Amino acid sequence: MGDTMSEKKILIIDKSVELFAKNGFESTSVQDITKACGISKGAFYLHFESKNSLLISIFQLFLDKFTEKVSSALQMEVSPKDKLELFLRIQFEETDHYSNFILMLLREQTKPDNNDLFLLMKKMDTQLNDNLSTLLVDIYGEDIENHLVDMIIMIKGLMKGYSELIVMCDSNFDHSKLARYLLSRIDSLVAGLTTPFLETNFFNKNNPELDCSKS
Amino acid sequence: MGDTMSEKKILIIDKSVELFAKNGFESTSVQDITKACGISKGAFYLHFESKNSLLISIFQLFLDKFTEKVSSALQMEVSPKDKLELFLRIQFEETDHYSNFILMLLREQTKPDNNDLFLLMKKMDTQLNDNLSTLLVDIYGEDIENHLVDMIIMIKGLMKGYSELIVMCDSNFDHSKLARYLLSRIDSLVAGLTTPFLETNFFNKNNPELDCSKS
């Protein structure tokens, strides 16, 4: 997986992302994929161990790209608020790109074989939480700490609300504008905070193993 | 379906909700269901026409209960704000109950046969939007109208954020307290509104047929 990928492998991934997104994982047969790629069924298994491992490869690939984008954004020398805006924009951009596939992913949860996938998704969510934490503290100072958990839940909620719009409609939203809009909403939310709903250590306390912070 | 259900039928629904939630619809075989119920494969078809119709029955059942609860809440003689609070609480309570199943539902979108299901979900979402609209105008007056679409998207996002928590963790949240908390957050959001992101007629404009307001 870490290897540079062959053209064929990339082709398979591209086409299958498309098909999975459109029809779902279970309803897309290996045959469908190979036909879309113009290759033989055998060729598929030359590149992937199984249909399931393809799914994991795709997600891994997505996660890698995403992580890289985000971390390079976070290293830029701009104000914390600009960083959060950038961060939000990246979320929307990536959602826009992988959207349907991501939606589909949410389905194939806990099957024994897909446990690897589950772990990957958990890892991704943890990253997201950590990044948001850091950004929020950078922006709003240490006073926000009592509200961190709530804020993260809410921000992810807001993002998901608009992400779904991006997925469901083909609306070509202006991601930059949307990011700025949400930044402003976040400001409002923070301004009105009084008593937190969730405890500060909520993420650590709940389901130490199967962490609750899964999105 | 409206009939009083036989014990067996209820058993099948209960177990299948559980299994669908855990493994997904496609990955749960009728065999799995009947085994979990301790009945024969044939017995399943005594109660449901098909695996698919079971899915629809479940959703219909959920929708009926939910609709009833909501509409009786909306008819209570309390302040608009109290109504919204009640409304939110009901969402969380119901989510808590059907949780995983609902999550799973979001997946089986495109299958031809599940078109009925899709329509049901669309209907439910439209109801949700309408109810929220009315409540918001009641509370914040006509000035909110320009922001209705954004507010609905955001409120649904916030609710979903916390709903997922309810689903993922087994945390016994205080739904009342959560509703009050969110009410306060909604106040903050409204207080900070300036320029809307989405147009007022967004729901009507996008995919008139296959309305975008699907959640």
Next chain:
Amino acid sequence: MGDTMSEKKILIIDKSVELFAKNGFESTSVQDITKACGISKGAFYLHFESKNSLLISIFQLFLDKFTEKVSSALQMEVSPKDKLELFLRIQFEETDHYSNFILMLLREQTKPDNNDLFLLMKKMDTQLNDNLSTLLVDIYGEDIENHLVDMIIMIKGLMKGYSELIVMCDSNFDHSKLARYLLSRIDSLVAGLTTPFLETNFFNKNNPELDCSKS
């Protein structure tokens, strides 16, 4: 079976003849039959050992009625030619009545269980052959004997040709007229006979066990 039949049993036979004729034996379920009769599935098995035994009962019943009609006709004191005419007419009348069912019967041939049915059909055909033999000799004298086998084959062919018409179309043919018409054709055939095609002992020689004279 020899017993006088209960009303219920007759009801079942009537309805099932109809259904078998319309949809075929395999495609008609016991459920279909009991629903058409307005009785429970259990009641069916009170009257018939199995679906298969029902089939045999029906055929037996048909055969009994038919045999009786024919034999009473053959005992009438009329000219041999009139007897043949009567004989032909009965064939068409019965065909008209049981038509679709008879057609259907031709299908469920040799299945292990239906061996009884096969024997019944063989028996019926043998009777038919014997009757035709006697009548032909009565009419055309001993000279016809060399041609008996051919004549039987041909007469049955002619009858079947017109029987199919009766079955396929709903044409209300005048069975009497048709019988007279065929009588005339048979005359023509006999008039032109020269060298037989089949040997006199054809029916006895071929397949002693599984006699070839099956229709």
Next chain:
Amino acid sequence: MGDTMSEKKILIIDKSVELFAKNGFESTSVQDITKACGISKGAFYLHFESKNSLLISIFQLFLDKFTEKVSSALQMEVSPKDKLELFLRIQFEETDHYSNFILMLLREQTKPDNNDLFLLMKKMDTQLNDNLSTLLVDIYGEDIENHLVDMIIMIKGLMKGYSELIVMCDSNFDHSKLARYLLSRIDSLVAGLTTPFLETNFFNKNNPELDCSKS
């Protein structure tokens, strides 16, 4: 279907013709077929879309061969009577080959899916009628026209009478001799014609759509 067929496909057709003929279509499972062929269940679907489409393929195949044989015969430069003889011989030869299967075919009338099959059979019968019409007029002149419908019914009856013999027994009949024999019988029939039984336009009048001339 027009393609040259793979050996495997031919094997499946051969074995299934045999099994269908012996047990009927409904009572022959795909499993039965594949077992008889020594292949796996899945392999069947590599060659045929469905069990039903196999049936149609077989019939189509038979019809093609048959049509070709007949039409090449009809183009030969011989006397009309010789043509009819040839025509009859071909019927018997082909019957001899596909025999039981054809018999079985007559059964699966009403199934929705088998509508294609029904149309094919109707087409074949219409061809048969047309060919016989032409041949009869060529041989017996225009005087026969009033009797065409009856003659066709009767000739098909005679043919069926002997065809069944071919099917039921394994008798190795001399098809040539049989054809000549029947030619002579047809002569006798024509010689004795007086008043027709069926009207000239019978085929056109009855069930214009679902023509009655189905055999």
Next chain:
DNA sequence: TATGAATGAGCCTTCATTCAT
């Protein structure tokens, strides 16, 4: 590398038959 025929487990569904009531 690449192919695609072949496999066989598994899926949804139907249905003849049984049996407790």
Next chain:
DNA sequence: CATGAATGAAGGCTCATTCAT
């Protein structure tokens, strides 16, 4: 006599995966 819920074998079909070429 009558019921109908329950059974489970069997049917048509799909599909991930393998393997000889």
